[in-house]
Structure formats: structure tokens, C-alpha cells
Amino acid sequence: MTLTELRYIVSLARTRHFGRAAEACFVSQPTLSVAIRKLEEELGVALFERGASEISVTPVGERIVEQAQRVLEESATIKSIAQQGRDQLVGPLRLGAIYTIAPYLLPSLIPALHQLAPQMPLHLEENFTARLAERLKQGELDVIVIALPFAEPGVVTQALYDEPFMVAMPKTHAWCKKKLIPGAQLAEENLLLLGSGHCFRDQVLQACPALNRSSAAPGSMQRTFEGSSLETIRHMVASGAGITVLPCSAIGPAQHESKLLAFRPFATPVPGRRVALAWRKSFPRPQALEAVRQAALAALLPCVAMLDLPAESY
Numbered sequence: 056m057t058l059t060e061l062r063y064i065v066s067l068a069r070t071r072h073f074g075r076a077a078e079a080c081f082v083s084q085p086t087l088s089v090a091i092r093k094l095e096e097e098l099g100v101a102l103f104e105r106g107a108s109e110i111s112v113t114p115v116g117e118r119i120v121e122q123a124q125r126v127l128e129e130s131a132t133i134k135s136i137a138q139q140g141r142d143q144l145v146g147p148l149r150l151g152a153i154y155t156i157a158p159y160l161l162p163s164l165i166p167a168l169h170q171l172a173p174q175m176p177l178h179l180e181e182n183f184t185a186r187l188a189e190r191l192k193q194g195e196l197d198v199i200v201i202a203l204p205f206a207e208p209g210v211v212t213q214a215l216y217d218e219p220f221m222v223a224m225p226k227t228h229a230w231c232k233k234k235l236i237p238g239a240q241l242a243e244e245n246l247l248l249l250g251s252g253h254c255f256r257d258q259v260l261q262a263c264p265a266l267n268r269s270s271a272a273p274g275s276m277q278r279t280f281e282g283s284s285l286e287t288i289r290h291m292v293a294s295g296a297g298i299t300v301l302p303c304s305a306i307g308p309a310q311h312e313s314k315l316l317a318f319r320p321f322a323t324p325v326p327g328r329r330v331a332l333a334w335r336k337s338f339p340r341p342q343a344l345e346a347v348r349q350a351a352l353a354a355l356l357p358c359v360a361m362l363d364l365p366a367e368s369y
Contacts, residue, residue: 058130060094061123063087064102065193068120071110128194132339143342144172150347151180151187152200155255155285156330159304160200163354164347171346184254191335198334198344200351202254205333206369212333213366215351218359219320219327220259221306223289224298226317235322238263245297247288255285255328259300262326292316302328303358329362336368 067076067087077087095102102116112120152160157179165177180187180196187199188207205212222236230236241263249256288299293315306318332351334344352361 056094056097058127060090061126063090064094064116064120065123065127067091067103067110068112068116069193073110124193128335128337131194132337142174143340144346145174147176147178148340148343148347149178149180149195149197150199151182151190151196153184153187153202153254154181155249155253155302155305156200156202157181158286159302160330160351160354160356163356164350167353168346168350171350172343175343175346183252185252188333191333194335197338197340198332198347201331201333202258203329203331205331207333208369209336210333211336211366211368212331213348214329214331214362214364215348216356216359216361217327217329218303218356219325220262220300221303222298222319222321223292223301223306224317224319225292225295226315227295228298228317230298230319231317233319236319237322238324238326241298241300247291247297247299249285249288255302258328259326289316300326304356306357 063076063080063082066079067073070076070079073084073088077084080087091102098119100115100119101113102119104111104113161179168175168177180190182190184201184205187196187201188205188210190196191199191210192207200215201212203212203214222230222241224230248259285299285301285305289301289305291297292299301318332344332348338344352363355361
């Protein structure tokens with residue numbers, strides 16, 4: 056039994072497809088298939104049920120895959136401990152961030168982090184919260200930037216900053232005459248939101264419950280733009296397609312100077328979100344995590360309240 060074989064079965068259990076599992080492991084499909092069959096023969100049990108159109112994990116296979124994942128994490132920890140003996144701020148750090156945070160935090164965080172840890176390059180990934188959480192637990196990412204609430208077994212979170220939401224509208228919109236926008240009034244407009252899977256969309260709907268009631272009403276207008284980019288929605292608003300809600304970090308000086316867009320804060324209660332770092336409890340480079348946190352605090356994002364709160368374990 057080898058670490059490579061364990062990596063193969065973890066990949067196959069995750070993808071449920073030999074081709075995709077082989078691609079994820081950077082090997083040919085026959086190589087992966089033969090190795091998994093060899094491991095099953097060595098263990099004397101079937102780890103997978105191979106159907107005509109799908110792969111499923113057997114009950115005993117589920118337990119073995121879980122243990123294999125722990126073994127792979129521990130083997131990675133051995134390497135990290137060795138590196139820790141040299142310098143925790145030397146070597147790549149794998150950082151993930153959700154789509155509605157990465158474009159606005161990273162341009163400020165990366166220069167600040169380079170000043171603190173010039174020999175620690177970042178390997179970056181943007182994705183949905185659920186996908187980042189999965190890759191974090193599997194040891195494929197070291198630290199992720201997400202919006203709270205976020206609770207996963209064996210994971211530590213630490214708040215970075217709070218930011219309010221704002222309303223973006225065409226400059227010709229009647230609301231431009233207002234100083235504050237009541238959240239309940241969003242249901243009266245054609246509101247463009249991100250598609251399902253984005254936690255920012257869910258946060259907006261939670262903050263403005265009238266939107267859920269409005270969209271459920273008979274004959275109501277479709278109010279959701281199924282997209283993955285706040286920037287695309289911003290362009291649609293500028294074109295006159297409707298209004299939207301943005302986190303304040305997405306509104307920089309260049310956007311305020313736009314000839315087509317206007318931004319207004321919400322009336323009380325002001326909706327917002329708390330952004331945090333999350334990492335595995337077993338991650339052996341605390342100095343690297345602290346460097347990321349310090350870089351985020353130094354980023355000085357517009358209109359956010361930077362925090363210095365203790366970490367929380369789950």
C-alpha cells in the first residue's frame with residue numbers, strides 16, 4: 056500500500072469517475088484503474104462498485120477512504136513540520152477565496168503579504184464556499200477566505216473585517232435623490248442578483264425578506280441574474296437593466312466616478328457580512344496564517360471595519 060494508491064482512491068471517491076480522477080491525479084486512466092484494483096486485491100475487499108454509468112463507494116470503502124484522507128493529511132503534515140523547522144514563511148501557501156471577495160481583497164492583500172513574507176508565493180483559487188470548504192478539509196488548500204457563518208469540524212475561523220452592503224443603480228434612477236435606501240423597497244425594483252450557490256446572494260435575500268415574498272408572488276418579475284460575477288451584474292446595472300446590491304469593498308473610487316452608476320447606503324438596519332479566514336486545526340504553519348491576517352488588516356479596504364478578534368475552533 057502506497058500514498059499514491061491512497062491518493063487515487065480518495066480522488067475516485069470524490070469524483071465518482073475514473074477519467075476525472077485520473078486527470079486530477081495527473082496520470083492515465085489505465086494507470087489509476089490498475090493501481091486501485093491492485094489495492095483492492097491487497098486488502099481483500101471491494102472499495103468501489105463499478106456500474107455501467109456510475110461509480111459508487113462500498114460501505115467498507117467509505118471507511119477506508121476516510122482513513123486514507125487522514126493518512127494523506129498526516130503525511131503532508133510531516134513535510135510541513137520539516138519545513139517549519141526551517142522557516143514557516145518560506146514556500147508556497149495555497150489560499151482560496153469566494154468569488155465575491157477575491158477580486159476586491161487580493162489586490163491589496165498580495166502586496167502587503169509580499170512585504171511580510173517575500174518568499175511565500177500564493178497559489179490562488181476562487182470558488183464557491185462549499186467547494187473551498189471541501190478542498191480545505193481534503194488538504195488541497197491551506198487557508199480560505201469566506202463569509203461567516205461558517206462552521207466545519209476540525210476547522211478554525213478568525214474574523215478579518217465587517218462590511219456593509221450598498222445599493223447600486225443607474226445614475227438616472229429616481230432613487231438617486233435619496234440619501235438612504237430602505238431594504239424593503241428593493242422588492243419594488245428589478246433587482247439583479249448572483250445565481251444559486253453564492254453565499255452573497257443568500258445574505259442579500261436574508262437581509263431583505265420581502266424579496267423572497269415578491270419573487271414567489273404570481274406573475275412576479277424574474278429578479279435573479281444567474282451569473283457568477285458581480286462585475287458582470289455591475290455592467291448590466293450601468294446599462295439600465297435594473298439595480299443590484301454590492302458589498303462595499305466592491306465599490307472603489309473608480310466606480311464612484313462612473314458616469315453611469317450611483318451608489319447609496321441602506322437605511323437602518325444596514326445589511327452586511329463578516330469576512331473571515333478559515334484553516335484546518337492541524338495546519339502546522341501558524342506564522343504563515345498570521346502573516347495573511349496581518350496583510351489583510353493592512354489592506355485598508357474602503358468602508359470596512361477591520362477586526363482583531365480571537366480565532367474560533369469547530
